[in-house]
Amino acid sequence: MTQEELDALMAGDLDDMDDAAPTEAALEESADFEEQTESEALEEEKDKAATQLMHEYRPSSTMSWPPPPPTDDHKMVHQLDDVTKDSEIKATQVFDKLETVNNFMMSAEENAKEVIKLIESNITLFETLVTKFPKIDQFQKALDDNKGMKDRVEDLLMNAQMAEDEIMMTMDIMQYQDIHRQKIERVINVMRALSKYMSALFEGSKDDSKRVSSAVHIHGDETTEDVVSSEDIEALIASLGKK
Numbered sequence: 355m356t357q358e359e360l361d362a363l364m365a366g367d368l369d370d371m372d373d374a375a376p377t378e379a380a381l382e383e384s385a386d387f388e389e390q391t392e393s394e395a396l397e398e399e400k401d402k403a404a405t406q407l408m409h410e411y412r413p414s415s416t417m418s419w420p421p422p423p424p425t426d427d428h429k430m431v432h433q434l435d436d437v438t439k440d441s442e443i444k445a446t447q448v449f450d451k452l453e454t455v456n457n458f459m460m461s462a463e464e465n466a467k468e469v470i471k472l473i474e475s476n477i478t479l480f481e482t483l484v485t486k487f488p489k490i491d492q493f494q495k496a497l498d499d500n501k502g503m504k505d506r507v508e509d510l511l512m513n514a515q516m517a518e519d520e521i522m523m524t525m526d527i528m529q530y531q532d533i534h535r536q537k538i539e540r541v542i543n544v545m546r547a548l549s550k551y552m553s554a555l556f557e558g559s560k561d562d563s564k565r566v567s568s569a570v571h572i573h574g575d576e577t578t579e580d581v582v583s584s585e586d587i588e589a590l591i592a593s594l595g596k597k
Contacts, residue, residue, distance in 0.1 A: 397563070431549075434542050438535050445531045452528075456521045459514045466511040473504040 422428040480497035487493055558565075567589075 431542055431545055434538055434545075438538050438542075441531060442535060445528060448528060449525065452521050452525055456518055459517045459521070463511060463514040463518070466507055466514060469507050470504060470511070473500050473507065476500045477504065 426432055477497060477500045480493055480500060483490070483493040484497055
């Protein structure tokens with residue numbers, strides 16, 4: 355191969371290298387993508403850490419601050435929704451049980467009335483036998499026993515009727531559960547309206563991810579003097595330089 359051919363070949367390879375070299379715009383786009391990916395990963399780590407802290411939170415009856423995290427166990431509307439749902443289900447079950455008990459008492463009342471009729475028939479029979487055979491003590495004893503049995507069955511009948519009345523009054527009292535449910539639903543609607551209003555009131559003109567992070571320590575603070583590290587300062591300066 356001659357020197358001229360060798361020079362031409364090397365010149366062609368250099369041209370190919372120039373064509374394959376990344377442009378400045380491509381490098382900037384790649385850097386922006388890497389920065390965005392790193393930012394998303396950092397936000398994801400923060401969310402995971404916050405979620406872990408929420409699950410590790412242990413409430414204490416002696417501490418009023420900090421407030422509990424917004425988990426399902428502490429979300430007010432979430433809890434009130436559970437109350438209205440569960441109370442309605444339990445109230446329906448209670449009504450069903452009361453109706454079942456009332457049906458049992460009505461059946462007992464009907465049976466007691468039938469027994470009283472039979473006892474009255476026995477009393478009529480033994481009264482006739484006592485009149486015709488006054489010297490037979492067994493007839494008089496049977497007559498007395500039936501009269502005493504009638505009194506006891508009538509007491510049972512009266513108690514069954516009183517139990518039915520109590521059941522009906524209990525059902526009337528249980529109607530207040532529906533009123534309580536309506537009041538709770540009113541509170542829920544007001545809270546939701548206030549939540550939407552406050553969200554709209556504090557809504558910003560730009561996304562939170564584009565905001566400068568808050569300073570951990572400001573001149574005059576007494577409890578955070580040793581909190582800020584040199585890395586935090588450098589990160590804050592770097593974030594300000596991106597604006």
